[in-house]
Amino acid sequence: MSRLWRAAGVLLAAALVAVCAGCATRTPLVEARGHAELVQTPFHPQQQYQCGPASLAMVLGASGVAATPESLEAKVYLPGRHGSLQVEMLAAPRGMDRLPYTLDGELSAITAELDAGRPVLVLHNYGLPFWPRWHYAVVIGYDSARDEIVMRSGVTERQVWPARQFMRAWDNGGRWAMVLLRPGELPAQASAGRYLEAAAIFEKSATVPATQAVFSAATRAWPQEPVAWIGSGTAHYRARNFDAAAWDYEAALALDGSLAGARNNLAMALLEKGCPRQAQAELDKLDPGALPTALRNEVEDTQRQIRERGASTAGC
Known part of the structure; x- marks a missing residue:
């Protein structure tokens, strides 16, 4: 028995040495590119369970929108859940002309945004998978x-955590993080698909000028993306700039002529320009029977408007 204990002791000592050696040579999680701290980020200490409104007020303030936790409570706080869901945290800024953009679940995505001057709102889980304790915080530095x-978190204005401690809580929270973009800004590590998806949702509740700026940035960044031109065209159409709208829709169709929705939109823009014959010519390129029901109904409505205005008019 004593021999077994002695052997176990040797193995334990060896294991401890290995663990300590691993700690000593552990690779840092934060990439070696210096440091950043956005000290001008507003701080709003949270009330009980209200880390959502407090954190959102901080990133809104950093993006130039004056907000308080109290002004956001009705928009994002769910009393029955004693907290805020991500869907509300994403929805509220859109009505204030700020584009919420979710980041890749990598620490480098967070530090890149900090380098660009934007604080990052993150979701942590301080509990267990079967008993979570959710918490929103704002990363302001590294x-x-x-x-x-470095974070603004809870009632602490400057909370400093080892990167590994941060990553454990962020891992448990599903590595969810977002930044708020001013209209026309692009994320530090921009993904065309993710940005355009966010922009498409944004246009439903944002003002027309903000939507125009968001899609204009997309056409500059990804000129080969038809969706960017369609979004820009729709923003111009809403602004009643039908010349610009038609130009954008034509750009989208030049990239992909099979986009029936863009062709119908082009017909609508041409009709509003006073060019019903050209609008009809665009619709003639479509096969209504091959279209989904919703789009077919839209095309039929455009066709009806052309008839009402007179397709035989000389037009443009």
């Missing part, structure tokens, strides 16, 4: 030399 993350 230090690669110390491998640390």
Whole structure:
């Protein structure tokens, strides 16, 4: 028995040495590119369970929108859940002309936004998978030399955590993070698909000028993306700039002539320009029987408007 204990002791000692050696040579999580801290980020200490409104008010303030937790409570706080869901946290800024953009679940995506001057709202889970304790915080800085993350969190204005502690809580929270973009801004590590998806949702509740700026940025960044031109065309159409709308829809169709929705939109823009014959010519390129029901109904409505205005008119 004593021999077994002695062997176990040797193995335990060896294991401890290995663990300590691993700690000593552990690779830092924060990439070695210096440090950043956005000290001008507003701070709003949270009330009980209200980390959502407080955190959102901070990132809104950093993006130039004056907001308080109290002004956001009705928009994002769910009393029955004692907290806020991501869907509300994403929806509220859109009505204030700020584009919420969710980041890749990598620490480098967070530090890139900090380098660009934008604080990052993150979701942590301090509990267990079967008993979560959700918490929103705002990352305002990092230090690669110390491998640390700096946050505004809860009632603490400057909370400094080791990067590994931050990653554990962020891992447990599903690595969800978002930034708020001013109209016309692009994320530091922009994904065309993710940005355009966010922009398409944004246009439903944002003002027309903000939507125009968002899609204009997309056409500059990804000129080969038809969706960017369609979004820009729709924003111009809403602004009653039908010349620009028609130009954008034509750009989308030049990239992909099979986009029936864009062709119907082009016909509508041409009709509003006073060009019913040209509008009809665009619809003649479509096969209504091959279209989904909803789009077919839209095409039929455009056709009706052309008839009412007179397709035989000389037009443009």
